[in-house]
Amino acid sequence: MSISGATEQRQFTALMRLFHWLTAALVLTMLGIGLAMVASLADYHRLVSIHRPLGILILIVVVIRFVNRRYSTLPPFPATMSPRERSVASASELFLYALLVVQPLVGWGMLSAARYPITLYGSIHLFPILPHNVVLYAVLRRGHTILAYLLFLTFLAHFGDVLFHTWVVRDGTFSRMAPWRVRAH
Amino acid sequence: MQPFAPANTTGHARPDKNYLFEALIAGILHQPLQWRLIITIGQANDPTNDATIPWPDAREQVDVGSLTLDHVESEDAGRCREINFDPLVLPEGMAPSDDPLLSARSAVYSQSFTRRAGEKKLPSAVTLPEVRN
Numbered sequence: 001m002s003i004s005g006a007t008e009q010r011q012f013t014a015l016m017r018l019f020h021w022l023t024a025a026l027v028l029t030m031l032g033i034g035l036a037m038v039a040s041l042a043d044y045h046r047l048v049s050i051h052r053p054l055g056i057l058i059l060i061v062v063v064i065r066f067v068n069r070r071y072s073t074l075p076p077f078p079a080t081m082s083p084r085e086r087s088v089a090s091a092s093e094l095f096l097y098a099l100l101v102v103q104p105l106v107g108w109g110m111l112s113a114a115r116y117p118i119t120l121y122g123s124i125h126l127f128p129i130l131p132h133n134v135v136l137y138a139v140l141r142r143g144h145t146i147l148a149y150l151l152f153l154t155f156l157a158h159f160g161d162v163l164f165h166t167w168v169v170r171d172g173t174f175s176r177m178a179p180w181r182v183r184a185h
Numbered sequence: 186m187q188p189f190a191p192a193n194t195t196g197h198a199r200p201d202k203n204y205l206f207e208a209l210i211a212g213i214l215h216q217p218l219q220w221r222l223i224i225t226i227g228q229a230n231d232p233t234n235d236a237t238i239p240w241p242d243a244r245e246q247v248d249v250g251s252l253t254l255d256h257v258e259s260e261d262a263g264r265c266r267e268i269n270f271d272p273l274v275l276p277e278g279m280a281p282s283d284d285p286l287l288s289a290r291s292a293v294y295s296q297s298f299t300r301r302a303g304e305k306k307l308p309s310a311v312t313l314p315e316v317r318n
Contacts, residue, residue, distance in 0.1 A: 042285035044292035045273055114302070117274060134267045138303035 009075045011176055016072055019065040021179050026058050027100065027155070034148055052107075053120045059104035066097055078171040089161075096154055103147045105129075110140035186252065189219040210257055210313065217255040224249050233282040260309035269298035 011017070033054070037047040077086050111118045112128035114137040119125055130136060165173035175182040201207070209218070226245040232238045260266055273281055273291040281287050 041289035041292050043288065044295075045281075045288035048291075114269065114298070116269070123277065132267070134302035138299065141299050142303070 009073060010172075011075055011178070011182055013072050014181075015068060016065075017177055017179060019061065019068060020177055023058070023061060023065060023100070026054065026061065027151070030054055030058060031148065031152055031155075049119070052111075052118060055104040055107050056120065056126065058100065059108075062097065062100040066101075075176055078165070078169075078173060078176075080165070080169050080171040092154070092158065092161075096151075096158065099147060099151045099154060103144070103151060106140050106144050106147060110137050110144055113137040113140060186220040187223055189221065189251075213254060213257055217253050219254075220252045221248055222250045222252065223247070234284050236284055236286065257313065259311050259313045261312070266301060266306065269294055271295065271298075 033047050033051050037044060037051055040047060108118065108126065109130045112130040113133050115128065115132045117125055162173055165171055224247045225240060226247065227240060231240050271291050271294045272287050275281065
């Protein structure tokens with residue numbers, strides 16, 4: 001490894017990349033299960049039984065990921081990005097984090113407000129975080145759907161932006177977060 | 186669930202179409218309604234995923250308890266509107282069978298509960314002035 005390669009960090013750290021792809025897999029699975037769940041009858045119960053613990057897992061992963069990010073060194077933005085683009089990228093990243101924390105909390109909160117048993121696995125139940133109030137449940141249930149669409153649209157914007165930078169601008173944006181190690185050139 | 190006494194259906198000649206509903210409200214004040222919880226012990230090849238196929242009559246049955254309703258209340262006082270009567274929300278010790286109808290009911294009840302929860306609560310269409318909590 002050359003001296004410049006060691007000092008100039010081009011990629012996110014291995015742990016950050018692991019968290020990124022783990023979150024991507026979990027969230028895309030979750031969006032698929034959510035869609036299938038509300039449209040199914042015979043598989044509804046099985047899908048809901050996966051949806052609830054998976055949501056809590058995403059909440060835990062995203063919180064750990066966010067803390068890890070705070071204490072990690074980030075690679076610099078590609079030189080092709082203007083200051084305006086950089087601030088938009090940072091803001092949208094923060095927005096994605098916010099959605100990923102709020103969405104599981106809204107799911108947990110709505111089940112609490114309806115006093116549904118929040119079964120994680122077998123007889124392991126989660127405690128309610130809101131008072132029993134069905135009007136609150138109805139509002140949060142609606143919010144859960146709206147947030148799911150918003151999350152999907154934000155994911156599409158994020159995905160499209162990376163494709164644009166990687167294939168059109170050709171500034172190696174994807175390699176910053178590639179699951180494999182990319183050497184600096 | 187088996188009722189202790191068969192429902193009284195002798196009044197069906199009456200013109201009032203709500204006679205069963207009203208007879209239940211009037212009757213429960215005089216005598217509680219009761220059902221037995223009967224468990225039928227299945228055998229290896231008895232189907233558990235289709236409730237329309239009856240098991241052989243010879244299966245052993247165990248009377249494990251009774252359900253007693255001793256009063257009724259209207260929506261104004263009760264919270265029936267705020268409960269999802271989901272057949273898959275079960276107490277400890279009871280597990281669902283592999284009957285897909287249970288999952289389908291769970292899905293539909295969830296939908297109706299959600300819609301009901303989002304509606305403005307109106308005064309109950311049925312009032313029970315004679316029933317006190």
